[in-house]
Amino acid sequence: MDQSYVKHTVENGVANITFYNPSHNALPGKLLSKLESEIKACGENDSVNVIVLQSGGDRTFCAGASFNELIVINDETEGLKFFSGFAKVINAMRACPKFIICKVQGKAVGGGVGIAAASDYCLATTFAAVKLSELSIGIGPFVIEPAVSRKIGVSAMSEMTINAESFFSAQWALEKGLFAKVVQTKTELDIEAKDLAEKLSTYNPEAVKAMKAVMWQNTEHWDQLLLERAKISGKLVLSDFTKSILSKYKV
Structure with missing residues (x-):
């Protein structure tokens, strides 16, 4: 696999959404926007009763946002747009009326941890170590916090x-x-997720929708909150401190 993508399939009421980027599944803005759209589309699809969210490949689940895009941000408008990517994905997951099962087969960093946290039920392998690395480059995990x-x-x-x-x-x-x-292998992870998804797909959709609303109550303000957090990161990434650190990574 060498081409980035976000795609989904639907079978027996289960939608499998898969994202992939060759660079450790770090997600550029275009893929984040596509992921947001796929989640919303599956949430609105009456033939879908449950969503399974996963990344392609056997190693890293998601290394966060694209570092290549991060290092070329030049103003606060670009910064807001960049950090809004994960904000919109998390809000799409939160507002989705279907349960979202997340499969974490490997390491998750930054926004990848945010995706795992925003799912309704997260399954992982023993290789799924997690890290919030943002402070080390002068910003912070404001959006996903x-x-x-x-x-x-x-x-x-x-x-x-x-x-x-x-x-x-x-x-x-x-x-x-x-x-x-947490299970030992990716094969076990696939089996666990499939069994749970198939079971949930037989439940009353109206009951699931109502239960999800209860589970996510008092988060309605996140649409605005996460954008405000994106503004904080978008401003910090322009600081002399962060620019100095990021300059070391420029080719």
Whole structure:
């Protein structure tokens, strides 16, 4: 696989949405926009009862947003647009009336952790270590923080944020509540997700919709909140501190 994509299939009430980018599944703005659209489309599709969200490949689940796009941001407008990508994906997941199962087969960094946290049920393998690296380059996980804190609490989110250069194990993520279950292999992960999705697809869609609304109550303000957080990151990325760090990565 050498071509980026976001695609979905629907079978027996289960929509499988898959995203892929050769660069460790880091997501440029175009793919984030496509992912948002696919989630919304599946949420509005009456033939879909449950969504399984996954990335292609066997290694990294998602390395966050595209670093190549990050290092060329020149003004606050570009910064807001860049950091709004994950904000819109998380809000699409939050507002979707269908349960979203997330399959994390490998490492998740930054926005990848945000996607895992924004899912309704997250399954992972033992290789799914997680990291919030944003502070190490002079910004912070502002956009994804509400989703991460909602799932694992402010204390665990803070631990990850402060230890920005450290990976936390899949077992740690399981104990904190980010993952619902951890298995040994990707094959086991596929089986677990398939079995759960098929079971959920037989449930009353109206009951699922109502239950999801209850599970996500008091988050209606996130549409505005996450954009405000994107503005913070969009401004910080232009700071002399961050520009100095990012300049080391320019080719």
